[in-house]
Amino acid sequence: xxxxxxxxxxxxxxxxxxxxxxxxxxxxxxxxxxxxxxxxxxxxxxxxxxxxxxxxxxxxxxxxxxxxxxxxxxxxxxxxxxxxxxxxxxxxxxxxxxxxxxxxxxxxxxxxxxx
Amino acid sequence: xxxxxxxxxxxxxxxxxxxxxxxxxxxxxxxxxxxxxxxxxxxxxxxxxxxxxxxxxxxxxxxxxxxxxxxxxxxxxxxxxxxxxxxxxxxxxxxxxxxxxxxxxxxxxxxxxxxx
Numbered sequence: 001x002x003x004x005x006x007x008x009x010x011x012x013x014x015x016x017x018x019x020x021x022x023x024x025x026x027x028x029x030x031x032x033x034x035x036x037x038x039x040x041x042x043x044x045x046x047x048x049x050x051x052x053x054x055x056x057x058x059x060x061x062x063x064x065x066x067x068x069x070x071x072x073x074x075x076x077x078x079x080x081x082x083x084x085x086x087x088x089x090x091x092x093x094x095x096x097x098x099x100x101x102x103x104x105x106x107x108x109x110x111x112x113x114x115x
Numbered sequence: 116x117x118x119x120x121x122x123x124x125x126x127x128x129x130x131x132x133x134x135x136x137x138x139x140x141x142x143x144x145x146x147x148x149x150x151x152x153x154x155x156x157x158x159x160x161x162x163x164x165x166x167x168x169x170x171x172x173x174x175x176x177x178x179x180x181x182x183x184x185x186x187x188x189x190x191x192x193x194x195x196x197x198x199x200x201x202x203x204x205x206x207x208x209x210x211x212x213x214x215x216x217x218x219x220x221x222x223x224x225x226x227x228x229x230x231x
Contacts, residue, residue, distance in 0.1 A: 033217050043204065045222035052217055091157060095218075102148065102171055103208075103220055107157040 003027065004092050004106035011111050013082045020067070021077040021109045023092030029053075031097030034075040036066065039089040039108070048090075051075055053097075082113045117141070119223035121207050127229045128197055136192040136226045140209030147190050148220060149182055150206045158206065164190060165212065197230045204228070 005024045013019035025034065036048040051059045051066045059066040067076040079086055092106040120139045128134050140147050149161040160174040164184045175181070179197075184190040194201055204227050208220035 035219055037222075043225055045206065045208070045220075047219045047221070050217055050219060102160055102163040102174075104160065105150075105158040 003104040004094055006092055006106035006109050008109045009107075011109055013079075013111065013113055015084060015113055015115050016081055018078060018080045019082055019111065021079070021090050021092075021111065023075045023077065023106060025073050025075060025092075025094050027073075027094065027096050029096040033095045033097075034066070034068070035093040035095070035103070036064070036075075036077045037091045037093060037105075038086075039091065040085075041088070045091075049077070079111075084113050084115060087111060087113045119207055119209050119221050121205075121223035121226050123226060124224060125227045125229075127231060130199060130230055131196055133193065133195045134197055134228065136194075136205050136207075136228070138190045138192070138207030138209075138223060140188065140190070140207070141221055142188075143211070144209035144221070145187065145212040146210045146218070146220075147184055148208045148210075149190070149192050150208065151176075151203045152206055152225070153203045161192070161205075194228075197228075199230045202228055202230045 032053045034051045038046045049059050049061045049064045049066050051068045058068050063080045065078045089108045089110050091108045093103050095103045122137045145166045147164040150158040152158050162182045163171040179195045182192045204225040206225045207223045210218040210220045
């Protein structure tokens with residue numbers, strides 16, 4: 001079964017605007033972590049932000065924030081004030097608290113920022 | 116400090132040959148992961164090592180794929196009798212361990228494998 005679902009294969013946003021990248025997840029664990037990674041065209045995977053399942057507040061890191069809705073099992077990434085350098089693939093991932101703790105990734109969303 | 120390194124960065128091989136891909140994790144990281152990423156696709160989990168525990172091999176696509184981790188550090192992913200569908204970027208990642216879900220993974224630059 002798919003653990004992480006990213007329903008937007010591609011997204012476009014105007015420079016300086018905000019954009020939301022969707023992510024839903026499936027787990028029966030109470031303890032888990034949610035991650036977002038950015039992969040520019042150069043190929044490296046860059047860690048952006050983390051949200052723990054017990055965290056009461058939404059995580060924020062600079063222009064990145066995570067809209068965590070636990071009951072809906074969604075962990076959307078919000079990028080504010082988009083920049084041209086934000087154009088990249090974005091992957092949502094989850095690590096469950098039980099079991100082997102391997103991280104599962106979604107299929108990704110390709111974001112293109114228009115000037 | 117040094118990040119995760121992988122070698123070679125690019126590998127072109129003929130169908131049917133064996134290949135070995137190497138990963139050097141960040142020093143002190145007990146968890147090591149291998150992923151495969153086909154062009155324009157997401158990351159496909161292959162195998163996970165945690166300390167001296169038996170690896171989680173649940174993601175290996177066939178018995179042509181194997182991996183080992185020597186001394187809890189360097190890992191080698193071996194693909195025997197390569198097929199054209201094995202062509203992909205192979206990414207290695209390491210993290211501090213499994214004790215906390217918050218430990219993010221640090222990725223290497225990947226090895227681009229092309230099977231002709």
